[in-house]
Amino acid sequence: MAGHSKWANIQHRKGRQDDKRGRIWTRITREIIVAARAGGADVNMNPRLRLAIEKAKAANMPADNIKRNVDKATGNLDGVTYEEVRYEGYGIGGAAIIVDCMTDNRVRTVADVRHAFSKYGGNMGTEGSVAFQFKHVGQFLFAPGVSEDKVMEVALEAGAEDVITHEDGSIEVLSAPPDFEAVKAALDGAGLQAEMAEVTMRAENTVELAGDDAARMQKLLDVLEDLDDVQEVYHNAELN
Structure with missing residues (x-):
């Protein structure tokens, strides 16, 4: 990695996440539900659920909300069924992008992700095209x-x-x-x-973008992150 801008990029990312704090609970809720459904409600036996609950507490989610979401996932309450799906593609300058989603409607989600890529200068790839x-x-x-x-x-x-x-x-x-x-x-x-x-x-390796290319890449990332079904967006761009 180009170390000279590592800290600046991380701080920039944190700042943008803080700006979107209102959506954090929604994403954490989905993570709790999927983790509990996959590995059970016992946090001592389910490290993924344990991490999700830590995130929830760090985001000041009330304990009642956390318990209710675990109950939904384990059948004690009726709830929506989410599935995990990953999309891959290319951004500005050929930068690699992974978009992890949790959705109750895969057709809607893939359409939204594909539209974001095509409208803002990226290209949707096939499975495995950038994950390596x-x-x-x-x-x-x-x-x-x-x-x-x-x-x-x-x-x-x-x-x-x-x-x-x-x-x-x-x-x-x-x-x-x-x-x-x-x-x-x-x-x-x-x-x-x-x-x-x-x-x-x-x-594993990064693509450095500056000026207009960096701004265009940030716009694409922002649009992807703002999609309702998107949990995480990973990329290899260093924005200068």
């Missing part, structure tokens, strides 16, 4: 100024796969998805609070 450019990982990002030695010692001891220090001074820790919780617990226990900690699709 990403790796499913646990990712932690620390602000410039955090002790590299301490992060490295704690993270690697807890089972992290890699610790990367970028040119801008930010530190990135990567783990296998099953090890995410153990690494997070160790970092938190050592007083090392990551600015971002998530299980994500991390781009």
Whole structure:
């Protein structure tokens, strides 16, 4: 990755997520329902549900809402059935994009995603067309100024796969998805609070975009993220 702009890109992404905070509960609700339906209501046996509930609490979702969504998923209440679906495509400058959705109407969702790609300068791809450019990982990002030695010692001891220090001074820790919780617990226990900690699709290589191309790419990403059925949008563009 081009480390010089890593921190700026992450901060920019966080800022845009904060602007859309009103939609966060909807996405978390779907994640809770799908996770509970797939792995059951016992958080001790269902790490995906445990992470979804952590996200819900961090977003200040009331405990009653969380319980109601778990009950819906496990048959204690009537609810909508969501399925997970992934779409892939290309953005400005050939940048790779993955769009993860949860939907109760696949026909509607694919039409919305395809329309967004075509209207805003992208191209919808086939399954597997860009996914190979990403790796499913646990990712932690620390602000410039955090002790590299301490992060490295704690993270690697807890089972992290890699610790990367970028040119801008930010530190990135990567783990296998099953090890995410153990690494997070160790970092938190050592007083090392990551600015971002998530299980994500991390781009193996990036495409740098600037000026009008960066603006067009951001518009495409915004439109995709604003679609009702979209949960996450991953891409490999560095916007300068």
